[in-house]
Amino acid sequence: MNVYLDALQFSLLFGFIGWIYSYLKTNVNIVDSMWSLFFIVNISCFAQSDNISDNQWFIYALLVVWAVRLSAYLCIRNANKPEDSRYQDIRRNYSPHFPLKSLFIIFVFQAILALIISYPLYYIFNPINDQGLNFLLPFSYIMIALGILYESIADYQLYKFKKTSISGEVCNIGLWRYSRHPNYFGELLITWGIFINAIQFGHIFIIVSPLLMTYFLFKFSGAGLMEETIINRKPMYKKYIQSTNSILPWLPKKS
Numbered sequence: 001m002n003v004y005l006d007a008l009q010f011s012l013l014f015g016f017i018g019w020i021y022s023y024l025k026t027n028v029n030i031v032d033s034m035w036s037l038f039f040i041v042n043i044s045c046f047a048q049s050d051n052i053s054d055n056q057w058f059i060y061a062l063l064v065v066w067a068v069r070l071s072a073y074l075c076i077r078n079a080n081k082p083e084d085s086r087y088q089d090i091r092r093n094y095s096p097h098f099p100l101k102s103l104f105i106i107f108v109f110q111a112i113l114a115l116i117i118s119y120p121l122y123y124i125f126n127p128i129n130d131q132g133l134n135f136l137l138p139f140s141y142i143m144i145a146l147g148i149l150y151e152s153i154a155d156y157q158l159y160k161f162k163k164t165s166i167s168g169e170v171c172n173i174g175l176w177r178y179s180r181h182p183n184y185f186g187e188l189l190i191t192w193g194i195f196i197n198a199i200q201f202g203h204i205f206i207i208v209s210p211l212l213m214t215y216f217l218f219k220f221s222g223a224g225l226m227e228e229t230i231i232n233r234k235p236m237y238k239k240y241i242q243s244t245n246s247i248l249p250w251l252p253k254k255s
Contacts, residue, residue: 004115004122007045011115014041015107022107023099027083028091031106033074036067038114042121049127055137056125059197062141066148066190073155085229117191117213120198120206129201136196143193150175151186158183168233170240178249180227180240184217185247218247 014034022028043060052060078084083091087106091098094105123129157174165171175182191213198206230237243253 003045003048007042007118007122008112008115010041010045011038011111012108014038015111016103019103019107022102026099028087028102028106029078029081029084031110032078032084033071035110035114036070038111039063039118039121040067042115042118043125046118046122046125049125051127053129055197058137058141059121059124059144059194062144062148066144066151069148069152070155073159077159085233086226089229113212113216117209119209120194120202123198123202123206124194126201134200136200140193140197143196144190147186147189147191147193149186150189151183154182154186168236170234170236172240172244172252175249177244177252179245179247181217181247182249185249187217188214188247 014037018030018034022030040063043063047056047060090105091102094101154175157176158171161169161171161173161176179185188210191210195207195210227237227241231241
């Protein structure tokens with residue numbers, strides 16, 4: 001477990017650097033761009049063997065593509081923007097001294113959460129788990145790649161929509177017609193794909209990782225928290241909720 005402790009230390013250090021930046025900017029949006037990069041920090045600590053298997057290379061390459069793409073997209077989206085309404089609410093709720101508190105309730109919290117969700121990756125990159133491909137591994141690659149593609153398309157469609165939409169309009173085009181958070185569906189495909197890859201190497205307890213990610217996206221920091229603020233800004237969003245699934249894509253319900 002030494003590599004797991006290494007991952008914890010480097011994740012906390014990375015989170016601390018992000019917190020310093022947010023303190024100087026009086027804006028914690030940077031943590032969104034850091035989220036996917038926490039996983040690369042963790043993998044870099046887990047992968048300490050000189051002999052990297054084909055499976056480990058495939059997983060590493062896929063997750064680097066996912067992490068860099070998502071981080072770059074969020075950096076571009078949040079550049080020169082005010083603090084997200086979710087974080088403004090947290091800032092109000094945890095004032096006074098929010099800048100200091102944010103180190104723990106935002107940056108340390110996300111670093112530890114990412115490390116917990118990375119638990120299957122610890123088994124994938126364990127030096128003793130360098131077996132050749134089996135029938136589950138190609139399926140996991142396809143699932144992860146589809147998740148990356150799905151999330152990328154959803155992000156691009158939302159980005160293009162915001163370029164031309166007027167205030168109060170709801171994005172219900174493309175993948176957003178079939179679920180309100182298609183980007184989160186992509187994240188779920190990636191998380192469960194990693195679990196499928198890791199299940200042959202680890203014990204069943206690693207299922208905690210995708211289950212936790214699923215819970216957070218559906219109920220806690222993802223769709224649930226985000227929609228509380230969207231409804232206040234976009235009255236039409238209530239109708240969108242009634243007709244469209246939250247994360248899992250499906251045909252829209254008829255009014």
